[in-house]
Amino acid sequence: MDLALFWIPAAVALASTLLVITRKNAAHALIYLVVSLLSVAVIFFVLGAPFAAALEVVIYAGAIVVLFLFVVMMLNLGNTSVMRESRWLRPGMWVGPAILVSILLITMVYVIVGLPNANVTTGEMVGPKAVGNELFRPYLLAVELAGFLLLAALIGAYHLGRRYLEQRREP
């Protein structure tokens, strides 16, 4: 019975992800992506990681998807792009990648199922306090590095985006 708590959001996540990669309209796909991310957040919660679940909602489903949305709006992907998508997405396109992916799936399932011992999660909550204690003590260096990374990304994104805007303004 308890497993249903896990499997329901899992099923939602899988289904919505499948829809993400098959949609022709970018905005629709984004909505499904949000659904997928939210259901993963639920799974996190179920697995006893409430802080991660919150972050998933705030940053993934919030910030990142919004970023996507902005870009989609800036590029003004309308009906033409939907039609172009349907031209690009012929059914035949799916065959090769699907075969590859199913082979991968089989091997992964084989590997995962074949894991030794019965591995079950503890079922305990690991709250933000525990995470924070760990994060700012042994993992402090990783935090710093992540900061660097974000700073670099900030500068890079600014640089790339600014040139785009300037060049658009010119004509």
Add this chain to the structure above:
Amino acid sequence: MAIEVPVEHVLLVAAGLFLLGLLGVLVRRNIIFLLMSLEVMMNSAGLAFIAAGAKWGAPDGQIMFMLILALAAAEVAVALGLVLQISRRFDTLDVDAASELNG
């Protein structure tokens, strides 16, 4: 609130998400979709970490997830900047158009 879940199940779901994302990367030509698929894949990796953390009841999994999150944020920021540049330069979002690195 938390429940005991076999790690294999979580990992299977993570693998499923990962492969769906991969499928998207392989199939879609539109860069926007490609990036979304990438997000899915990273997210699935995060899921696997969380599962591992939950197995031991340790916070390390969540910390790894946060690092992935930072990575994803950075990646998206830069990648979307690139998308803007590509759409301007090639006048399309077709990722195959940007193939100047061919040998």
Add this chain to the structure above:
Amino acid sequence: MILFVVILALLAAGVVAWASERLSKDAPRLVSIMAFGAGLVWSAALWLDGADANGLYAAMDWPWIARFGIHLALEMDGLSLLMVALTMFLGIVAVVSSWDEIEAAHGFFQFNILWVMAGVVGVFTAMDLLLFFFFWEVMLIPMYLLIAIWGHEEKAYASMKFFLFTQISGLLMLFAILALVYVHHGATGEITFSYKALLDAEIDPRIAIWLMLGFFVAFATKLPSVPVHTWLPDAHTQAPTAGSVILAGILLKTGAYGIIRFAVPLFPEASADFAIWAMLLGTVSILYGGAMAFSQSDFKRLVAYSSIAHMGFILLGVYAFNELGMQGAIVTMVAHGFSTAALFMMAGAIQQRLHTREMGQMGGLWKHAPRMGTMTLFFVIASVGMPGLGNFVGEFLALLGAFQENWVMAVVATAGIVVAAVYGLYLMQRSFQGTPNPDVASMRDFGLREMSVMAAMMAGLVWVGVYPQHVLELSNATIQTLGILP
């Protein structure tokens, strides 16, 4: 200590020369000239001062990477002093020969020249195998740049070829060095790269032959010997004049020096077993280089192939394993440094004036430039092996030494002097003699600057040819201490 300072000074002079480009166009080459001039004076002073009780003129030994037994060990004995003095002298020649040839980036050009020479001085004095390898690489890269940046039509091809040949053969040497250290470590439990310690290493003969080959291939490539000589004609032809002068005058000698200092003393038994093959390579180089030189229609290429032939005498002499042959090889190194450097300088001067190296477009240049003709004649005659000039002493001693050891090889190699006459005089004929080429309206003759350098090299050749005792005494001290003679 002083040796390290000298090397650093050359490196620093390179930086100064580069920076001084902002002051004026002349500043970089003046810096170079002064640096080499000071070096020459310094080596002359060391020579006049005499060696200490151990036959050394200068020495130092500082730990560098102590953990692996790597030392900053530099030593200068007779042979090193001879080679360093030659290096300094040819440094001046190189700078003068490219005086107004280089049009772009004067500063960086002189920087590269000075850095090559710094590497060369390091090679000639290093007493630690890793340090030696380090300097071996140091001199490679600026040389590559000299060819790649200031070279002629096919500079990219030539510089890459030069780089690959030297680098791959250098890699073999590095393997051999590491393996040697490893074997020595296995035997004594001590990790050291010290030359002197490794001299006493006891090596399984079956391994020794391979390690010796690692060194030999590196040095034979640099020398160069047939069949790994093919980088040389391309590199020489494409290099700027200063590059050719340095390459022929000095860099080839590092190969010969390496054989004398490292390949043979480190593996005496293996080298003795290999001697017959090395002598064979030398003989083949003499004849093949000579025949190839005759085939060429490009002035510089011809001289380049003639270098290969001359270097054959060095192999022949060294692997004769007697004093005569060894001294012959060393005198050849010095004399060839002068004569070939002068010929390359001449080739550069002609190219600068006529914008061609093809001898078909020359002919009768004597009419316009009798001085250049006379100089070419002199150095051609020297390289043909005229008694009374340096090359003869070297080649005769090498052949005489080789004859004691293996008369068949020596007899065949002696035929090389006939071939030398054929291509040498043919060079003279096609460039300066014969009917004056109507396409050449006029040609500026050598001025005071060029003539003074030429005169110095002529004096050097006559000195070595008439009274080689100074050279022989310097090298004799080294030969005796190497302990490779029976």
Add this chain to the structure above:
Amino acid sequence: MLEYLWLVPALPLAGFFALFVTEGKLPDKIVAVIGAGSVGLAALVALGAGMEFVQSGEASYAQSLWTWMAVGNFTPSITLYLDPLSLVMSGVITGVGFLIHLFATGYMWKDHQEPEGYSRFFAYMNLFVFAMLMLVLGDNLLVLFLGWEGVGLCSYLLIGFYHRDPENGYAARKAFVVTRVGDTLMAIGLFLLFRELGSLDIQTALGDAGQLDAGMATAIGLLLLGGAVGKSAQVPLQTWLPDAMAGPTPVSALIHAATMVTAGVYLIARMKGIYDLAPVAQLAVAIVGLVTLLISSFTALTQTDIKRILAYSTMSQIGYMFMALGVGAWSAGIFHLMTHAFFKALLFLASGSVILALHHEQDIFKMGGLWRKLPVPFASMLIGSIALVAVPLTSGFYSKDAILLTAWEHGTGPWFWAGGVLAAFMTALYTTRMMVVAFLGETKTEPHDASRINMWGPLVVLAVLSIGGGWMTFSVLDDLLGAIDHIPHIHPAALVTVVLPLLGIVLGYFVFSGRMNVNSLVESSFGDALRRFWQSGWAFDWVYYRVFVKPFLWVARVNKGDVVDLAFRITAAVTRGFHHVGALTQTGRLRWYAANMAIGLIVVLLIVASV
């Protein structure tokens, strides 16, 4: 004077040096003074030293200058060694050399292409005299080799003196390269000698020569003969000498008649101690001499260029000298060397004046009737010719007679004598031909005599020497090489030796002045073929060109790109091929890379799973 012996080679060297560093900027008159004067002074010093040496009664005198190089036990020293042999040689070199220099000051006066040519000419000539003196005075074979190569170099430089004509350059290079072949053999001989005896010091080596076994002595003798053959233009390395006539005529007189080409004779005489131990090698010397003698005297009969006639004549006379050494007439050989230097220098210089007067016309058939217009050259030529033909009472007679009589007594029978006499007859024939065609008959080219005292002066001196040079008894070499064998001249062989050349003159006069018709013989197909065969110098050039030169040129042409480089170029090409194949996978398409990553992942997982 003896202590100033070093001045003898040093003076010409100083002359060379002075002319070299001034780069031809000196006025021609000063050049002439330096050029001829330095050799003249050397001749005076040599004369003084020689007189003191002869008076002292010593067997030899050595003056050590310095040790050339000292490597282990190899310590050749630069030592001048005076003994009767080197005394005669240096006397000839400086004396005849001075006369020729003097002549050349006039001959070369305006006869050069570059402004500095006059100076350059005398610089080379002085350098030559220096090298030649080192050759004969050197006490060490290495010093001898220095001179040996030095004279070869000067010969090259002077043959190619008029270097704008590529033909001259070719002749010069041919001379240098062909003699170098001999030099190589000689160098090998030196290596062998050093290995066996441990010294290249001539006196030491000859003193120790007894240690050599016969085979080794023969090998050394033959190798040294190889060197001598090259330098002295003997068969089979004789082909360079006729072409060497491209040089100015004084050069031909000095280098290619009087001195350098006799260096081989000197070398063999100097190394007598070795040949005494190697009868086989000595016999080879005689055979080389005889063959050269015959070949070249027949060739001389068919040449039309006056200098080429003299060149072949020189070859044949040196053949006599070789034969003399070979049959044991050592002193007579050197004696002939000396007299030959006199009369052949005379012949060359006289022909030089003729050539100059005719504006470089060298074909005897375009001369004719010159005896009236050019009396001094004609008289000189005539005197030189009778000495060459060995008419009794001339210098050539005494020396040649001595050689032939020793040959008569040689152990192998009278073969060498017969060959020598036949050649003497031929000598008379071709000399008469040259004189009759060039100087008698009707005038074909108008001469323009511009010779002055500095040109005909040497002619007179040499003419006197050519006649009287043999009157004194030549006995200075008796102690060193053995006395000349004098046989009473009533012997039948002696009679033939004397009479046959005279017959040759008479026959030659009748045939070539047209008084006796031999056209039917000459114009027959056999006669014509023979004439052409002889004229080509017995086809040696033709054979050498095909056997040595052509294959070498072929290899040079085919292998210009260096076949060894092919190995590396193929390696590079293969690498490049792999590069192209590898580059095909780089499509630049992101999804292609991603798919490949997926495949790679599968592979890795499969490997992990299967382990």
